[in-house]
Amino acid sequence: MPGAGERAFAYAKACGIMGKSFVGKRVSHLGNITRLSELDRLVFPDTSRDLPEKELLVDLEGRLIKRAADAIIAIVDSFRKPPELLSLLIRSYEYADLKTALNAVSGGEIPAEQAKPGFTDLGRFSTINFAAWPNIPAMIKGTEFEFLLNRQGEMDKEKPGISIQAELDRHYYESLWKSLKKLPAGDRRVSERILAEEISLRNAVWALRLRTYYRMQADEVRSHLIDINAAIQGKAVSLAADAFDSLDRVLDNRQAWKGWKRSEFLNPDMGEWKLDPRYFQNTASQYLYRLARRSFRSNPASLDTVFCFIKIKQFEEDILTSSAEGLGLGMASREIFGMLGVES
Incomplete structure (x- = not known):
């Protein structure tokens, strides 16, 4: 396992990168952007590109992904032998x-x-x-x-x-x-909770998408899920249990979802309700991001901190690439944030 010096160095470096990331209060910096070129200059002030909008979209998306990956690698490279x-x-x-x-x-x-x-x-x-x-x-x-x-x-x-x-x-x-x-228990207490939630919610999203967009029946959906058994609060549970519980609920009646563990992530009933997998996915993503952000500084000496850092940077990447795609379609940042459920 990494030593105390490597952990301290990784944490300090992660804090420095977080301070320049577009998360938390700094998300508001994206709120008034109306053009791709503005987003490019904001995120890459020293290396922005002078390209036509269509070419810039593809180029910018690639650089945004590379930016996140490079930041994550920079932290993990702090360890001589990364876990x-x-x-x-x-x-x-x-x-x-x-x-x-x-x-x-x-x-x-x-x-x-x-x-x-x-x-x-x-x-x-x-x-x-x-x-x-x-x-x-x-x-x-x-x-x-x-x-x-x-x-x-x-x-x-x-x-x-x-x-x-x-x-x-x-x-x-x-x-x-x-x-x-x-990993030792002290290094994965937070990570285990967040990863269990991520797998459970990913199963739920996948189940909702397969039923909604591909008209799959319950038995077929089951075969595509990630059925991992985990010990949660001392009890053995399947991380596909919530998805399994969704399979017999109708997709056009909000009341049918009453009592489902993940119902809080469903789109609200505005009349003639139909389940929206994209809304569910966005609200679930926000929930996981908040878990990671709240936990980032909870135990700086543990590997949980690096795990949370990676999840936060990947969430930031999703927000920035989604913003780029929306701006490329002529949408304003605030409209994009509204669709993603992100407060700007």
């Missing part, structure tokens, strides 16, 4: 990039004019050979993702199967949970 949990948290970018790659190559041959996706450079934390793009088998050879080679037929479909997307999520979160449990 597996922290390395896996960084590699969430690799999982996301692999999904992007699978989507890009779906349907067969890659058109010559199709640009290579902007994969995030994770340095020593990378395992996938993205230089081999678009050869997926070569990219994942010798990695933990080789199991996908047995699913080549499904990957070659017009859209990669939902089951592959779900399997990657399951593989990632099961690995995260196992690595978390390897």
